[in-house]
Amino acid sequence: MHISDLDTPALIIDLDVFEQNLRKVQLYADRHGLRMRPHTKTHKSPDVARQQLALGAAGLTVAKVGEAEVLAGALARTAPFDLLVAFPVIGARKLERLVRVARQTPVTVALDSEAAARPLSDAAQAGGVEIGVLVEIDLGMGRVGVVPGPEAVNLARLIEELPGLRFRGITFYPGQIREPDGEDAPKIPELGRLLHGLLEEFARAGLEVSIVSGGSTPTLYHSHLIKGLNEIRPGTYVFNDLNTVLTGACTLAECAATVLVTVVSAPRHGHAIVDGGSKTFSSDRPNDGTVSFGRVVGSPECVFHKMNEEHGFLDTTRAKREFKVGDRLRIIPNHVCVAVNLHEYAYGVRGETVERNWKVEGRGKLQ
Amino acid sequence: MHISDLDTPALIIDLDVFEQNLRKVQLYADRHGLRMRPHTKTHKSPDVARQQLALGAAGLTVAKVGEAEVLAGALARTAPFDLLVAFPVIGARKLERLVRVARQTPVTVALDSEAAARPLSDAAQAGGVEIGVLVEIDLGMGRVGVVPGPEAVNLARLIEELPGLRFRGITFYPGQIREPDGEDAPKIPELGRLLHGLLEEFARAGLEVSIVSGGSTPTLYHSHLIKGLNEIRPGTYVFNDLNTVLTGACTLAECAATVLVTVVSAPRHGHAIVDGGSKTFSSDRPNDGTVSFGRVVGSPECVFHKMNEEHGFLDTTRAKREFKVGDRLRIIPNHVCVAVNLHEYAYGVRGETVERNWKVEGRGKLQ
Numbered sequence: 001m002h003i004s005d006l007d008t009p010a011l012i013i014d015l016d017v018f019e020q021n022l023r024k025v026q027l028y029a030d031r032h033g034l035r036m037r038p039h040t041k042t043h044k045s046p047d048v049a050r051q052q053l054a055l056g057a058a059g060l061t062v063a064k065v066g067e068a069e070v071l072a073g074a075l076a077r078t079a080p081f082d083l084l085v086a087f088p089v090i091g092a093r094k095l096e097r098l099v100r101v102a103r104q105t106p107v108t109v110a111l112d113s114e115a116a117a118r119p120l121s122d123a124a125q126a127g128g129v130e131i132g133v134l135v136e137i138d139l140g141m142g143r144v145g146v147v148p149g150p151e152a153v154n155l156a157r158l159i160e161e162l163p164g165l166r167f168r169g170i171t172f173y174p175g176q177i178r179e180p181d182g183e184d185a186p187k188i189p190e191l192g193r194l195l196h197g198l199l200e201e202f203a204r205a206g207l208e209v210s211i212v213s214g215g216s217t218p219t220l221y222h223s224h225l226i227k228g229l230n231e232i233r234p235g236t237y238v239f240n241d242l243n244t245v246l247t248g249a250c251t252l253a254e255c256a257a258t259v260l261v262t263v264v265s266a267p268r269h270g271h272a273i274v275d276g277g278s279k280t281f282s283s284d285r286p287n288d289g290t291v292s293f294g295r296v297v298g299s300p301e302c303v304f305h306k307m308n309e310e311h312g313f314l315d316t317t318r319a320k321r322e323f324k325v326g327d328r329l330r331i332i333p334n335h336v337c338v339a340v341n342l343h344e345y346a347y348g349v350r351g352e353t354v355e356r357n358w359k360v361e362g363r364g365k366l367q
Numbered sequence: 368m369h370i371s372d373l374d375t376p377a378l379i380i381d382l383d384v385f386e387q388n389l390r391k392v393q394l395y396a397d398r399h400g401l402r403m404r405p406h407t408k409t410h411k412s413p414d415v416a417r418q419q420l421a422l423g424a425a426g427l428t429v430a431k432v433g434e435a436e437v438l439a440g441a442l443a444r445t446a447p448f449d450l451l452v453a454f455p456v457i458g459a460r461k462l463e464r465l466v467r468v469a470r471q472t473p474v475t476v477a478l479d480s481e482a483a484a485r486p487l488s489d490a491a492q493a494g495g496v497e498i499g500v501l502v503e504i505d506l507g508m509g510r511v512g513v514v515p516g517p518e519a520v521n522l523a524r525l526i527e528e529l530p531g532l533r534f535r536g537i538t539f540y541p542g543q544i545r546e547p548d549g550e551d552a553p554k555i556p557e558l559g560r561l562l563h564g565l566l567e568e569f570a571r572a573g574l575e576v577s578i579v580s581g582g583s584t585p586t587l588y589h590s591h592l593i594k595g596l597n598e599i600r601p602g603t604y605v606f607n608d609l610n611t612v613l614t615g616a617c618t619l620a621e622c623a624a625t626v627l628v629t630v631v632s633a634p635r636h637g638h639a640i641v642d643g644g645s646k647t648f649s650s651d652r653p654n655d656g657t658v659s660f661g662r663v664v665g666s667p668e669c670v671f672h673k674m675n676e677e678h679g680f681l682d683t684t685r686a687k688r689e690f691k692v693g694d695r696l697r698i699i700p701n702h703v704c705v706a707v708n709l710h711e712y713a714y715g716v717r718g719e720t721v722e723r724n725w726k727v728e729g730r731g732k733l734q
Contacts, residue, residue, distance in 0.1 A: 007458060007464075009734065087631065090629050116632075138634065143675070143678055144640050145634060147634075175675070264454065264455040265510075265511040267480070267511065267512060278649070278651065283651045283652070309408060310431065313510065338650070338676060364711045364731075366709070366710065367376065367377070
């Protein structure tokens with residue numbers, strides 16, 4: 001199939017770029033002896049997850065039990081894999097569903113409270129499974145997690161004691177570090193110091209910390225500089241996006257995902273409307289505080305300045321070409337993880353040929 | 368089923384409020400002799416569309432051919448209905464799909480260019496169907512549409528001449544009017560004057576304008592004041608949301624949709640994390656320029672100040688209650704149309720009982 005045969009808007013993945021992205025980060029992890037456990041929230045596809053495992057990923061990460069069900073259902077029968085649910089699982093029904101997943105493949109959960117740990121233990125016991133636990137640590141992000149110190153050690157000790165659970169280590173997300181090569185540079189060794197102190201506390205308490213899982217997209221290639229870290233969970237790297245470019249973690253040429261759109265109206269000079277808006281790209285804005293919703297490939301002078309649900313507004317005043325009804329454009333989104341989640345299918349292209357497509361199976365698996 | 372049996376995050380529709388919303392706007396339309404052709408983009412559900420038709424809607428509106436396929440597939444066999452695709456349909460494949468829909472139920476398309484009209488005529492002819500056309504007029508929004516004047520008349524005349532097409536009238540979307548009861552009040556009679564002038568031009572040209580379709584959510588209850596208007600296409604009114612409250616078109620008590628979430632982490636006083644973020648609520652912000660992503664029912668002092676994809680950050684410092692892991696909250700979203708599009712199912716509740724649920728069938732039907 002040729003790319004011109006696709007209806008728009010369509011999520012397009014440049015397979016050459018995508019495959020290189022997959023290899024590059026796996027290679028980085030291998031070189032530095034880091035376990036690679038990619039976060040599948042970006043692609044939400046068992047097909048892509050299978051590729052990541054084949055390349056050497058030691059496991060997979062999801063945010064939701066619904067996503068875990070999709071992955072386990074598609075992959076576990078042929079080869080069980082180490083599955084991390086990087087989100088506290090709260091609620092009796094959801095715990096029952098998690099236990100069913102844990103019968104298919106080994107499951108580990110990240111959590112930060114006794115209130116999350118005790119019902120998990122009860123559910124694991126009732127279901128006759130063992131569930132791994134990572135204690136979520138707040139190393140400065142201020143989102144979830146216990147602060148480094150006695151509270152973290154006590155929670156780990158509780159988990160060791162609770163039947164049905166296995167304490168495997170700790171996890172953190174340094175989302176507060178946006179520019180590790182810029183003004184946030186001093187925060188990288190600071191993370192290492194915090195981590196070192198915490199690991200010493202765990203050691204003194206006689207707790208074995210097998211997994212130290214951390215990192216974020218901006219800090220991805222600094223992971224080996226964070227002493228003690230032994231596992232990374234990158235997600236966005238598979239496709240990358242404009243916000244990843246802004247953090248310095250990839251180049252524009254490494255952005256594999258674009259949305260193919262059609263100009264549906266161009267009623268006056270300098271103004272074009274394309275058939276994708278907030279239900280196609282998401283309303284996520286650039287990290288740098290500007291208001292722009294994507295970059296037109298080949299015409300970066302266009303300003304994608306406004307969106308309604310199904311309309312994208314392009315200011316084409318400075319563009320070096322004319323835009324007329326029926327023209328097709330490819331636009332790189334600001335935040336690919338939320339954009340992908342709006343699409344039923346992704347279309348993998350090589351050049352102008354649609355070589356494969358995959359369903360975004362985990363789309364909207366919110367629960 | 369009791370509401371506490373639902374996994375979170377879940378899209379909850381208060382059925383009493385929802386049903387009253389449906390009746391209220393139909394009654395308004397009936398009272399003023401306006402044809403009611405609700406835009407189904409908000410609910411994306413054939414079940415809800417069926418209710419709207421049963422209450423007296425003269426037809427239905429969609430934005431996408433994919434949504435048209437869903438509605439026609441579910442509803443047209445038992446009773447064909449007048450279906451408006453309020454978006455230019457561009458591209459050969461998409462036109463073929465539109466023609467298939469037009470074989471199931473009468474279809475009208477809104478468009479604003481010869482470049483959209485000619486291929487539509489070709490496709491209608493080739494498919495042996497007649498497709499209605501509304502000429503999209505730009506009455507100040509600056510999005511799509513031809514400006515009032517000779518260009519609009521010429522496009523209508525062309526459509527009358529093109530085989531396979533039937534000129535039915537005009538359509539406009541006055542999205543530039545945000546506060547019709549406030550500073551935008553003078554724009555309502557101004558719209559009427561523009562419309563009157565345009566309709567006179569059409570009359571002089573001998574063109575019969577059967578449908579004058581317009582209005583937006585903010586201007587909904589001003590529609591009868593816009594002289595010449597005879598059809599409204601409200602969408603958001605079925606559920607309403609915080610942005611509708613801000614425009615004055617509904618009250619908080621008329622917001623039928625909430626997202627049920629669970630507190631999954633509350634690591635320190637004044638801070639709670641719930642299990643819904645930008646993949647659950649969308650990143651749409653309030654109209655008033657503030658940064659807030661929803662209103663916690665019963666605890667409006669909470670500030671929903673930040674989101675990641677799956678994390679909602681609540682500042683609970685001023686709240687009159689404590690929030691602990693496992694607590695469930697209901698949050699009214701800023702923009703319900705994009706929030707609904709993120710959910711697989713909507714759960715209709717009466718009091719604490721889940722009385723019905725429906726699949727958001729049109730979710731992600733982007734093409």
